[in-house]
Amino acid sequence: MHGDFCYKVAMTKDVRVGIIGLGNMGSAHARMIAEGKVPGLRLAAVADVRAEVAEKFPETTFFESGSELIRSGLVDAVVVCTPHFDHTRYGIECLDAGLHLLVEKPISVHKADCERLIKASEGKDVVFAAMFNQRTDPAYKKLKHLIESGELGEIERVQWTITDWYRPDVYYSSGGWRATWAGEGGGVLMNQCPHQLDLWQWLFGMPETIWAECQIGRFHDIEVEDSVTAVMKYSDGKRGVLITTTGEAPGTNRLEVACSRGRVVLENGKIEWLRNEVENREFLRTTKNHFGKPDLWRIEIPFENTGEQHLGVLKNFAKAILEGETLIAPAAEGMNSVELCNAMLLSSAEGAEVRLPMDSVRYERLLKERIAASKPKEKVDEQGAVDSEEFAKSF
Numbered sequence: 139m140h141g142d143f144c145y146k147v148a149m150t151k152d153v154r155v156g157i158i159g160l161g162n163m164g165s166a167h168a169r170m171i172a173e174g175k176v177p178g179l180r181l182a183a184v185a186d187v188r189a190e191v192a193e194k195f196p197e198t199t200f201f202e203s204g205s206e207l208i209r210s211g212l213v214d215a216v217v218v219c220t221p222h223f224d225h226t227r228y229g230i231e232c233l234d235a236g237l238h239l240l241v242e243k244p245i246s247v248h249k250a251d252c253e254r255l256i257k258a259s260e261g262k263d264v265v266f267a268a269m270f271n272q273r274t275d276p277a278y279k280k281l282k283h284l285i286e287s288g289e290l291g292e293i294e295r296v297q298w299t300i301t302d303w304y305r306p307d308v309y310y311s312s313g314g315w316r317a318t319w320a321g322e323g324g325g326v327l328m329n330q331c332p333h334q335l336d337l338w339q340w341l342f343g344m345p346e347t348i349w350a351e352c353q354i355g356r357f358h359d360i361e362v363e364d365s366v367t368a369v370m371k372y373s374d375g376k377r378g379v380l381i382t383t384t385g386e387a388p389g390t391n392r393l394e395v396a397c398s399r400g401r402v403v404l405e406n407g408k409i410e411w412l413r414n415e416v417e418n419r420e421f422l423r424t425t426k427n428h429f430g431k432p433d434l435w436r437i438e439i440p441f442e443n444t445g446e447q448h449l450g451v452l453k454n455f456a457k458a459i460l461e462g463e464t465l466i467a468p469a470a471e472g473m474n475s476v477e478l479c480n481a482m483l484l485s486s487a488e489g490a491e492v493r494l495p496m497d498s499v500r501y502e503r504l505l506k507e508r509i510a511a512s513k514p515k516e517k518v519d520e521q522g523a524v525d526s527e528e529f530a531k532s533f
């Protein structure tokens with residue numbers, strides 16, 4: 139049912155859910171479901187290639203292979219929380235088995251895999267969702283409403299400095315798949331920034347071209363990018379700049395939107411709108427004052443807390459299956475953030491602007507070359523001592 143995001147599935151009982159990948163994120167999701175925090179979902183099975191993690195959920199059937207869980211007949215729906223490359227494989231297996239699917243971000247590592255995954259969903263009467271929990275944040279929801287209602291007028295420029303994804307070296311050694319082309323498929327763009335890239339396309343749409351510089355291992359001894367500056371050009375003249383890194387302290391999270399009705403800034407848990415009393419374009423055409431500027435209103439837009447985040451997406455997944463509720467994040471939309479990420483990496487590798495829609499085969503080729511040259515990490519603490527509840531709160 140790709141393209142129609144309202145699913146109606148006649149189910150009367152709780153949905154039996156399986157979680158594949160019981161690391162930091164999968165354990166956090168499994169715990170929320172096991173504790174009964176998600177009405178309509180029941181934790182029925184879990185799977186991980188590491189047998190020792192079975193003890194985290196002793197009451198629940200454990201499989202050492204995600205495929206066995208999918209074929210078990212014990213589940214109606216699956217949440218895929220493995221390292222990135224397995225999202226496509228397990229996702230396709232779930233969809234082919236007619237199971238509802240919630241896939242962690244990014245939905246796949248590269249655009250060609252997204253296309254394969256989305257194709258597998260076509261014609262299937264299942265719910266196919268992605269874990270873009272930041273779409274539940276009232277600040278971003280409010281900004282989206284301001285844009286779509288026309289309150290802000292034309293969007294002229296967007297700048298997102300998201301440099302507070304600070305990660306010390308110990309983080310990168312908490313799992314052999316991290317920060318390698320073969321394991322993670324990228325660095326800050328592929329692991330931390332899928333949230334911002336998704337919000338970017340959700341709020342402002344897709345650009346026409348991207349130019350980017352992705353600095354490989356600038357702060358850390360890793361083979362993937364940990365510092366990025368990207369410029370996005372839109373056909374309507376709008377320009378966007380995204381700056382991100384995992385190596386800057388204290389770091390910033392500032393989203394600045396210049397629009398014909400003024401300037402909106404999301405920063406430090408506040409939305410501040412400096413509103414032009416007269417629209418910018420109208421003022422600059424009509425004023426007789428050589429150095430005049432539109433008068434301003436300073437507006438602080440209130441919103442409550444940070445929303446339900448992961449819990450909100452899980453609740454929505456359940457309601458989409460049971461009641462046909464519209465999805466917060468249909469998985470097919472997840473291809474856009476992957477394409478933005480891939481295009482930035484491609485642009486940086488080729489030293490040229492990339493036009494969108496991007497050639498998925500060209501990027502897959504580049505990634506395969508990088509994977510062929512990828513080196514396994516020498517020293518890895520396979521499961522970093524991370525408290526999964528604390529971990530979930532940090533996103």
Ligand SMILES: NC(=O)c1ccc[n+]([C@@H]2O[C@H](COP(=O)([O-])OP(=O)(O)OC[C@H]3O[C@@H](n4cnc5c(N)ncnc54)[C@H](O)[C@@H]3O)[C@@H](O)[C@H]2O)c1
Nearest residue numbers: 159160161162163164186187188204219220242243313533
């Ligand atoms: N939505 C968010 O806020 C958020 C936050 C962090 C991570 N994530 C995403 O969650 C996913 C997992 O990240 P994590 O930080 O939990 O990683 P992690 O390394 O802590 O956990 C991954 C788990 O998957 C298991 N695994 C590996 N290969 C497997 C396979 N083939 N079959 C079954 N299990 C397998 C590992 O043994 C490990 O337990 C990633 O896609 C990541 O980007 C999302």
